Amino acid sequence: METLTAADGTRLAYHRAGAGDPLVCLPGGPMQDSAYLGDLSGLSDHRALVLLDLRGTGGSEVPRDAATYRCDRQVADVEALRADLALDRIDLLAHSAGASLALLYAARYPERIGQLVLLNPSPRAVALDVTDLDRRERAELRRTEPWFAEAWAAFERIWSGEATAADWAAITPFTYGRWDAVDQEHAALADRQRNDDAAAAYYGTGAFDPIALRADLAEVAFPTLIVAGEYDVALPPRCAAEFASFFPDAELLVQPGAGHFPWLDDPDLFARGLMAHLS
Numbered sequence: 618m619e620t621l622t623a624a625d626g627t628r629l630a631y632h633r634a635g636a637g638d639p640l641v642c643l644p645g646g647p648m649q650d651s652a653y654l655g656d657l658s659g660l661s662d663h664r665a666l667v668l669l670d671l672r673g674t675g676g677s678e679v680p681r682d683a684a685t686y687r688c689d690r691q692v693a694d695v696e697a698l699r700a701d702l703a704l705d706r707i708d709l710l711a712h713s714a715g716a717s718l719a720l721l722y723a724a725r726y727p728e729r730i731g732q733l734v735l736l737n738p739s740p741r742a743v744a745l746d747v748t749d750l751d752r753r754e755r756a757e758l759r760r761t762e763p764w765f766a767e768a769w770a771a772f773e774r775i776w777s778g779e780a781t782a783a784d785w786a787a788i789t790p791f792t793y794g795r796w797d798a799v800d801q802e803h804a805a806l807a808d809r810q811r812n813d814d815a816a817a818a819y820y821g822t823g824a825f826d827p828i829a830l831r832a833d834l835a836e837v838a839f840p841t842l843i844v845a846g847e848y849d850v851a852l853p854p855r856c857a858a859e860f861a862s863f864f865p866d867a868e869l870l871v872q873p874g875a876g877h878f879p880w881l882d883d884p885d886l887f888a889r890g891l892m893a894h895l896s
Contacts, residue, residue, distance in 0.1 A: 630676030635661025645713025658884030794882030846875030
């Protein structure tokens with residue numbers, strides 16, 4: 618673990634894995650310890666991963682001002698990491714909610730981005746609508762799975778507005794492509810790795826101006842890769858294609874049989890897809 622000091626004095630931690638050209642990685646959650654990314658199932662064989670623990674998570678310090686958990690206020694932390702690495706430009710990878718931070722950074726510092734990779738990005742920063750129908754269509758693809766009936770019933774209660782905390786837990790298998798022992802262990806760690814107070818502030822009022830952000834992204838010069846899982850109910854492939862349209866130079870990669878964590882579902886296919894783009 619290495620550390621740096623953010624502009625407001627908060628000590629931030631980051632972790633390196635592998636060798637080669639650096640690839641800066643931002644975790645999702647929101648506000649989950651970067652440990653859940655691991656080495657992105659062997660992507661570190663191809664690139665030197667630099668995984669940032671966002672403030673208040675993992676090895677990073679809890680800030681004095683909790684308002685700095687808001688997504689837009691963490692853009693300066695990413696820039697501080699770039700400066701600490703002494704890189705003129707960074708290749709930036711972000712997963713899920715971390716993509717919101719990556720988009721804000723890319724809009725503010727487009728000249729600092731070499732390439733951008735968004736894994737199953739959250740649609741919130743750009744106000745992309747993902748409908749219940751979109752999610753139903755993805756969920757229906759899992760009908761032959763042994764856990765489907767219970768998880769589908771929980772989804773129905775969520776859609777009807779009658780959900781309990783148990784229902785939100787019951788739909789977790791839809792998030793993964795296989796729901797085997799590896800995926801179940803990965804899911805079980807999530808609650809222990811997330812800073813819930815920070816997560817509550819991450820998407821706080823004023824964090825985004827989606828119209829302005831879309832306009833900024835339409836002008837960027839760097840290439841972008843959007844990765845979507847075939848089964849992902851958070852950002853189904855149709856919605857991912859619309860997301861990609863916000864960039865002038867974007868490629869969409871839909872990974873067959875994958876959910877919200879595609880590096881777990883087929884590590885070799887995942888690495889080949891990313892390296893074909895990053896090369």
